[in-house]
Every structure is written in structure tokens, then in C-alpha cells.
Amino acid sequence: xxxxxxxxxxxxxxxxxxxxxxxxxxxxxxxxxxxxxxxxxxxxxxxxxxxxxxxxxxxxxxxxxxxxxxxxxxxxxxxxxxxxxxxxxxxxxxxxxxxxxxxxxxxxxxxxxxxxxxxxxxxxxxxxxxxxxxxxxxxxxxxxxxxxxxxxxxxxxxxxxxxxxxxxxxxxxxxxxxxxxxxxxxxxxxxxxxxxxxxxxxxxxxxxxxxxxxxxxxxxxxxxxxxxxxxxxxxxxxxxxxxxxxxxxxxxxxxxxxxxxxxxxxxxxxxxxxxxxxxxxxxxxxxxxxxxxxxxxxxxxxxxxxxxxxxxxxxxxxxxxxxxxxxxxxxxxxxxxxxxxxxxxxxxxxxxxxxxxxxxxxxxxxxxxxxxxxxxxxxxxxxxxxxxxxxxxxxxxxxxxxxxxxxxxxxxxxxxxxxxxxxxxxxxxxxxxxxxxxxxxxxxxxxxxxxxxxxxxxxxxxxxxxxxxxxxxxxxxxxxxxxxxxxxxxxxxxxxxxxxxxxxxxxxxxxxxxxxxxxxxxxxxxxxxxxxxxxxxxxxxxxxxxxxxxxxxxxxxxxxxxxxxxxxxxxxxxxxx
Numbered sequence: 001x002x003x004x005x006x007x008x009x010x011x012x013x014x015x016x017x018x019x020x021x022x023x024x025x026x027x028x029x030x031x032x033x034x035x036x037x038x039x040x041x042x043x044x045x046x047x048x049x050x051x052x053x054x055x056x057x058x059x060x061x062x063x064x065x066x067x068x069x070x071x072x073x074x075x076x077x078x079x080x081x082x083x084x085x086x087x088x089x090x091x092x093x094x095x096x097x098x099x100x101x102x103x104x105x106x107x108x109x110x111x112x113x114x115x116x117x118x119x120x121x122x123x124x125x126x127x128x129x130x131x132x133x134x135x136x137x138x139x140x141x142x143x144x145x146x147x148x149x150x151x152x153x154x155x156x157x158x159x160x161x162x163x164x165x166x167x168x169x170x171x172x173x174x175x176x177x178x179x180x181x182x183x184x185x186x187x188x189x190x191x192x193x194x195x196x197x198x199x200x201x202x203x204x205x206x207x208x209x210x211x212x213x214x215x216x217x218x219x220x221x222x223x224x225x226x227x228x229x230x231x232x233x234x235x236x237x238x239x240x241x242x243x244x245x246x247x248x249x250x251x252x253x254x255x256x257x258x259x260x261x262x263x264x265x266x267x268x269x270x271x272x273x274x275x276x277x278x279x280x281x282x283x284x285x286x287x288x289x290x291x292x293x294x295x296x297x298x299x300x301x302x303x304x305x306x307x308x309x310x311x312x313x314x315x316x317x318x319x320x321x322x323x324x325x326x327x328x329x330x331x332x333x334x335x336x337x338x339x340x341x342x343x344x345x346x347x348x349x350x351x352x353x354x355x356x357x358x359x360x361x362x363x364x365x366x367x368x369x370x371x372x373x374x375x376x377x378x379x380x381x382x383x384x385x386x387x388x389x390x391x392x393x394x395x396x397x398x399x400x401x402x403x404x405x406x407x408x409x410x411x412x413x414x415x416x417x418x419x420x421x422x423x424x425x426x427x428x429x430x431x432x433x434x435x436x437x438x439x440x441x442x443x444x445x446x447x448x449x450x451x452x453x454x455x456x457x458x459x460x461x462x463x464x465x466x467x468x469x470x471x472x473x474x475x476x477x478x479x480x481x482x483x484x485x486x487x488x489x490x491x492x493x494x495x496x497x498x499x500x501x502x503x504x505x506x507x508x509x510x511x512x513x514x515x516x517x518x519x520x521x522x523x524x525x526x527x528x529x530x531x532x533x534x535x536x537x538x539x540x541x542x543x544x545x546x547x548x549x550x551x552x553x554x555x556x557x558x559x560x561x562x563x564x565x566x567x568x569x570x571x572x573x574x575x576x577x
Contacts (some may be wrong), residue, residue, distance in 0.1 A: 043135055043420070046135075047135065047270055051134065051135075054134055055135060058136060058159065061217050062217060065139070065216050066139040067143065069139050069216065070212075077210075085147065085203075086148060088204065089163065089204070089211065091167075091200065091203075093163070097120050097166065098556070101117060102334065102559075103330075106330055107315075107327075108303075108311055108312065110293070111307040112177070113561075114237075114241065114289070115173055115177075115233050115234075115237055116170065116173065117285065117289050117557075118229075118240075119169040119230050120169060120170070120282070122229050124162060124165075124279060124282040125282055126225065126229075127165045127222060127225060128266070128276065128279035129267060130159065130160055130225075131160070131162075131269075132157070132275050132276060133267045134157070134159055135157055135270045135273075135417065136159035137421040138157070138212075138213060138214065138218075138415075138418065139212060140421055140422065141212060141412060141414075142411050142412070144212035145409050146212045146411070146414065147210070147409050148410070154415055155273065155274055155415045156274060156415075157275065157417055158215070158417075159217065159218050161218040161219045161223075163207075164204065164214070164219040164222030165223070165225050165226040166226065167205065167223075167226065168222070168223040168227050168230075169227070171197040171201040172230035173230040173234065175194055177234075178197075179194075241307060244294055245293075252290050252291045255286075255290050256287050256290070260283075263280060263283050266279060268365070271416040271417050271420075272416065272541070273415075280549045280550055284553030285553050285554070287554045288553065288556060288558040288561070289561050291558060292309075292557060292558040292559075292560070293561050295562060296565065296566075297309035301569055311561075311568075312574065312575040313575070314575060322573055325573055326573040326574075329564075330559075330568075333559060333563070334556055334560070337556065338556065341548075341551065341552050341555060347377070350371045350375070350376060350542075350544055353371035353543060354372055357372055362543070363543045363546060368542060368543045369541070369543065371542075371543055371544065412534050413532075413535050415535060416535060419532050419534070423527070423531050426531075
């Protein structure tokens, strides 16, 4: 049967029959223009001028440091370190913190849990904003190899490193608390915990470099962002808690409104990057934690020591069996909530979205299709990289037990950003080779003045018009010559005047594909197709996924701070009022 295709967005309108939908997806891929046919000026076209200017300022640093990161990786590579850094990378992931943080609340460390939620949620959210704002790629592969146990990580932009932001924010916050006078730990324990914190952060940061996932600039800015957020939490966290707990319901409502506004203005990436998904997840966690803490503090079960909404806990009174039981039950409840709510929302939200869309209200995200363009969301859709479904937990545990079998070492582009960067790198190599050959020929004829061996600006001197008008002559690097400063009667062809961007960028003085010879264009298009064929095509993404994730993770935050603590009391795993 014929499968409908939305011609405006080049995406399939999903039929109730999943076979038809699969055929629709394949048809859409066939008629959708290949990503490799896009211009080298992809980011100049997709991004606003101020974002593109910021990207062009930073990307030379990314490219400059890549060979040094590759040297570091090659000098340290070994099977043991491959396994070690691929495993420890999991200690800086969203999944690790999503499982670890609720346990702090259930064991009475609400003040510590709230502080870590604030710095981690803010770190993931704002690093995601920076990634989508600047659209900077990860260091080029090759020369780097990408070592990872989570293929989805490579689909994100590289700057800044969220792993580094998370690790540094946790360590800075922990060290400040350890050095505070209010903490009643002996000096030996404090020193041991502080050293362990430094080793943790160093392992995560060095691991991102070793695994080829980030460059020095990525981890540096990521670390600075994490440290800044932790310092702000330590300086103003107490005032924020007073505002939240002593105020009326308007306090959490105001915070929720601010978070939703930040979600709404989250910048659109130039490529299909999952950074927005992670930001949504932690925005939901923040909403659930703040609303849940505010309400739980007003129940008869919460303690006000050391902060309001503290879950009562005493290991001596409860014992290890009850403690372990409440942790296991709490984790199961959270995973069960996700397993039930996610498919239910993906099933029942699309009709509601169509009604809302009929009033002209839509979710204007570039890579999400609207509900009117499909009838249902496919089952078993992998929409979540933050918290894995229950069915994937056994394989996750197995991968940690046998890291050599489950880690992947990839060489080559893995995302659209990687592909565009590889294409730009190959184009730069080709142009440098052509320009070098042309320069030697022209120097031999006395047509160039100046050394220019280091890529500095070149000047044109007494060049015959028949040479300059030959379209086969390649563009000179960093050329700033214009028609106005040429000798009388000499006309410079467009190939020399193609770009007015900052000197040193890959597009400076580059002839566009339209201005190249037909043979060069064919070679260029072939190379584009080959590079983009290595990149896995992104899946179709649905507008309901955003609200679904926001609701699911808001529920997870609420369960961590109020839902499960109340459940513990009802099933005799609490301390009572």
C-alpha cells in the first residue's frame, strides 16, 4: 500500500501498521537529501550570526589541540587503561547520579542530596545549553580513537565536557563541606575522603582525554563551570533553601516557572544532538525534588534537622536489613514508575497534542515532528539515555563485569558534527596541497611577493589577467586581496574572493562547491557521501517525547524525596512520626 510522506518535513506519517511505518521511514531516507550534499558552510547557514561567530572563534583551538590529545592517547594506550577509563566514565554519567542521589535522601542526608541535585542538575542543563549554542565537535577521529561503553555519548557535541562538569562540581562541593567547621569528622577521615575526591575527578577528566571523547579546552571549561556552580551552591544554597521552605506554595511554583522558561529558550542545535534530552531530564528532576521537598517538609514525617524535609534515618535503630530493604524497594519503585509511565504517556499524549496543535500551539523544536504527522509512537522506542529500562539492567551489569567485551573502540565520524568536521579537515588538506603547488609555480614566475611559508597574508603582484581568470587556479590561503587594490586592467576571479570571514578558518578564501570545476565537484560530492555514510542516521523524534521525559523525571525526583519516604513509613521501613 502507498505510504504517506509529509513533503514539507520529508518525514513519514506513521500508519497504524508498523510494517508500513518501517517502509515509510525507508522511503523518507531515500527522498531526503543526503547530509553529505550540504554546504561546507553548514553551520554558517544553520546558526545565527552571533553564534556562528562565537563558534568560529573557538573551533581553531579545538583543531589545534587535537594532535596533542592524540599524542597523549597514543603514549598511554593499553588494554588495562582502556578498560579502566571506560568503566570509570560511568561514574560521571547521568545514570550513576540518578541512582546514587535518591539513596542520600533515604539515608537522611537530605542537605547533601539537595546540594548535589542543585549542582548536578544545573551542570547538565547549562553544559547542554553551551553545547547546543556553539555546536563544537569532539576532537577529530582519526587521529583519535573513541573508547566508550555508551555509543550514544558520541552523538553529542564536545564543548564543554559534561562529565568534567559533573565530576568537578561534586568534588568541589564535597571538599568545601569536608573543610567546613560544622562537619564532625576526624582529621584522618577528612583527609582520606578529600584525597579520594581528587582522585575521582582526576580519573574522570583524564579519562575523557584518554578515551578521545574530549580535548583540553572541553574539560577545562567543563571543570570551571562545575566549580563555579558548586561555589554558588555553597555561598547561596542556604538562602535558597530558606526561600523554598519558609515561603508559601508560590516559592516552588516560581521556581518551576523559571525552569520551564529555561527549557523553552534552550537553543536549537544545528544538528540532531541529544543534549536537549538530558537537559529536560534533569530539569524534571529539579522540579520534582523542589516540589516534593516543599510538601514533605509540611507532613508529620519529615525532620527539620539538619534541614527541613530531612527523611528520618538511624542505622542503629533500623539495622542493616531494613536499610538495604528500603534502598532496594526505593530503586525498584523508581524504575517501575519509569517503565509504566513512559509507554503510557507516549501512547495517550499524541491525541491530546493534536487537539492543542489545532489551536495553533505547537512545540517548535527543529528535530521533533508534530503529532499531526503521525498516529502513534512505535513501541520499544529507545528515547532515554539517562536512566536505562529494567530490561537493559542485566546487560549493563554484564558490561561492567566484562568491560573488554562490551567497550567499543571507534575510529571515524560517529555523528553529523563529526562528519562535517572530517569533511572540513579533508577539504583543508586538499586546498593546502593545491595552494602549495600553485604558490610554487607562481613564485617561480615571480608573481608572488613575500615569504608566506607560514600561512601569513599574501599579496599579488603583476599577475597576468589570463592566469588569474583561469578557474582551475586554486584559492590562496588567508588571501585578503580585493578588486580595489589590483593593478589597472587586472581582474581577480571570484575564486579568490569567496569568503570574508576571519582569516585562518577553513572557509576563508575557499571556493564554494558551485564555483569549482565539475571534476572537483564530483570528487567533493563523492567524498561527502562516503563520510556521511559512516554516520548512523538519527531516529525519528516525536514532540510528545519532551513532555513525556519532563513528567517521568519530575516523578522520579518526587519519588526520591517524598513518595518513597512516605511509602517506607506505610510498609514499616521508616522511623515513624
